[in-house]
Amino acid sequence: MTVPILLVTGFLGAGKTTFINALLQDSAGLRIAAIVNDFGSINIDAALLETATDEVIGLKNGCICCSLQGDLLRTLRTVLREGEPDLIVIEASGVADPQGIMSALMDPVLWQAARLDTVLCLVDAEDVSRDIGRWEDPLWKSQVAGADIVQLSKVESCEGAVEALATRLHAMGKPAVFGQDGTTLAIRDLIGRAHPRSVSGAAPVIDSGRFATLEWTHDAPVSMPKFQRLIGTEAGVVRAKGFLSFHEKPGETLLFQLVGRRATLAPADRDQKGCGLVLIGEADAFDPEATRRRMDAALIEG
Ligand SMILES: Nc1nc2c(ncn2[C@@H]2O[C@H](COP(=O)(O)OP(=O)(O)OP(=O)(O)O)[C@@H](O)[C@H]2O)c(=O)[nH]1
Numbered sequence: 001m002t003v004p005i006l007l008v009t010g011f012l013g014a015g016k017t018t019f020i021n022a023l024l025q026d027s028a029g030l031r032i033a034a035i036v037n038d039f040g041s042i043n044i045d046a047a048l049l050e051t052a053t054d055e056v057i058g059l060k061n062g063c064i065c066c067s068l069q070g071d072l073l074r075t076l077r078t079v080l081r082e083g084e085p086d087l088i089v090i091e092a093s094g095v096a097d098p099q100g101i102m103s104a105l106m107d108p109v110l111w112q113a114a115r116l117d118t119v120l121c122l123v124d125a126e127d128v129s130r131d132i133g134r135w136e137d138p139l140w141k142s143q144v145a146g147a148d149i150v151q152l153s154k155v156e157s158c159e160g161a162v163e164a165l166a167t168r169l170h171a172m173g174k175p176a177v178f179g180q181d182g183t184t185l186a187i188r189d190l191i192g193r194a195h196p197r198s199v200s201g202a203a204p205v206i207d208s209g210r211f212a213t214l215e216w217t218h219d220a221p222v223s224m225p226k227f228q229r230l231i232g233t234e235a236g237v238v239r240a241k242g243f244l245s246f247h248e249k250p251g252e253t254l255l256f257q258l259v260g261r262r263a264t265l266a267p268a269d270r271d272q273k274g275c276g277l278v279l280i281g282e283a284d285a286f287d288p289e290a291t292r293r294r295m296d297a298a299l300i301e302g
Helices: 016-025 044-050 069-081 098-105 108-113 125-130 132-136 138-145 162-171 224-231 288-301
Strands: 003-010 032-037 056-059 087-091 114-124 149-153 211-218 237-244 254-259 262-267 275-282
Touching: 003 016, 003 098, 016 032, 016 044, 016 087, 016 114, 016 149, 032 044, 032 069, 044 056, 044 237, 056 069, 069 087, 069 098, 069 108, 098 114, 098 138, 108 114, 114 125, 114 138, 125 132, 125 162, 132 138, 149 162, 211 288, 224 237, 224 288, 275 288
Parallel strands: 003 087, 003 114, 032 056, 032 087, 114 149
Antiparallel strands: 211 275, 237 254, 237 275, 254 262
């Protein structure tokens, strides 16, 4: 049997991991293998999904739309060899251009065993309602253009704007826009929706050099007020996530998430003594080494 592949794309922090987690929790009895591509070597997304399924494989230190295409194909072959799942879900990183991943998945040998079925793009309703520039962002546009289905996230914070948003996405040639009412698509709604695909010529892939990344780790807890003060003032950071431990919360691990200006800290089901954080920003505005120095000074030496 040919195993269907669901490719989940979307901009940084759009809600891909949250969506896949919900899918895995409500898997309708299907065996699902998840392949997750995070930026950097700290694979936060794989850790977040591991609580929902045993079969999570992280691809790190690169982007599967360009440098990791070979790794993706090798990983898919391993997944298929180790027992055919009913569905393979691939989470692209938020900086990935789906065109590159789609081209890689058109590999004629892989095609016999596992076939790209549906490309779903998460669109952060809050982000695109607030930031009109996003609609002209080449990477975001390519992510939307490559999708068979668009799932809106974070609609609860932009009531009134959601309908206009869906209309605008329809006008971009996306008839299948879901989630306006805050609901999330289930597996049965996802598979087999796309028209049969044919192997297309290699499309140009948008340069991932646009973003700069910092991985910051420390093997001990840090001060919560100092961390909050510092992270709130770091220029150019568009996305950050990581597991942290604080002096003020002994024995606890917290999941930190920052998307745009919205930051959250929530208890994490994880036993970790220190901190591992990934920060990402536009390379022309975010200086990872300067941020590292400030973090070291405030949180380790300070
Ligand atoms: N309020 C609200 N928050 C959401 C929703 N979906 C995701 N989030 C939050 O948005 C943040 C980012 O969500 P993720 O699922 O990690 O986003 P992602 O697309 O996987 O992020 P990257 O992998 O970094 O690109 C987290 O704090 C989520 O809890 C939603 O529908 N509503």
